[in-house]
């Protein structure tokens with residue numbers, strides 16, 4: 001086994017996972033993970049179903065299932081938040097999240113405007129006109145142009161793509177330095193998927209992004225670097241362009257083949 005030398009702790013890194021291991025029910029499901037994401041870097045965490053992507057996201061967000069054992073460390077903006085639930089984390093180490101299911105993330109009974117006001121009020125102490133302005137700005141940033149209608153609507157009155165845009169707006173509202181998005185486009189059709197990826201790209205210019213997907217084609221549209229997870233172990237960490245042309249690990253090669261067979265038919269044709 002190759003033992004990596006300890007990495008220097010860059011103070012400005014948005015996220016540093018140092019030898020992160022997550023065990024549940026006596027099984028180590030994420031093992032010895034090392035990952036560093038710089039302040040405005042967008043990194044894709046890719047891997048097959050069950051490879052440990054969501055557990056990694058949970059460890060970063062402080063939302064691991066009860067009974068999970070964590071070894072190693074999770075540092076956000078230089079703060080050690082290992083095993084700290086979100087409510088006990090300092091403001092500087094806040095992490096925003098966008099999940100796979102926007103319907104589940106939003107309260108179906110509360111109008112979007114009231115839900116979007118919560119993080120602005122609680123995290124940023126905005127009130128009155130300042131709150132209304134910022135709410136409108138966020139909706140515009142995620143491409144929801146009919147802001148007044150969206151604010152009045154309950155989540156059930158919006159399309160899946162619109163709901164996911166609202167979730168991204170809510171994640172951006174807290175102004176966290178790191179956004180973790182776990183399969184945020186998987187439940188969407190291809191056109192909406194591309195739109196949400198574009199929104200994420202535009203809205204994370206000043207934010208670090210950990211983008212979780214099993215789809216390398218989607219990752220390539222958004223991120224510069226990809227970390228490939230297989231059975232809880234990082235098997236490759238490379239620029240996406242290099243991963244696409246010269247994957248070093250069999251699992252990476254399988255993800256490249258899947259991307260070429262599916263969402264990248266033109267590339268597959270060019271390569272054959």
Ligand SMILES: Nc1ncnc2c1ncn2[C@@H]1O[C@H](COP(=O)(O)OP(=O)(O)OP(=O)(O)O)[C@@H](O)[C@H]1O
Nearest residue numbers: 024025029048049050051052053054055056065214
């Ligand atoms: N609460 C839990 N209790 C026990 N095992 C779990 C729990 N959550 C996840 N696992 C196991 O941990 C492994 C990794 O799960 P994880 O949810 O991180 O996979 P994933 O890469 O996100 O997969 P997918 O692409 O399907 O979302 C799987 O073998 C899964 O069965």
Ligand SMILES: [Mg+2]
Nearest residue numbers: 053054055182
């Ligand atoms: Mg998952």
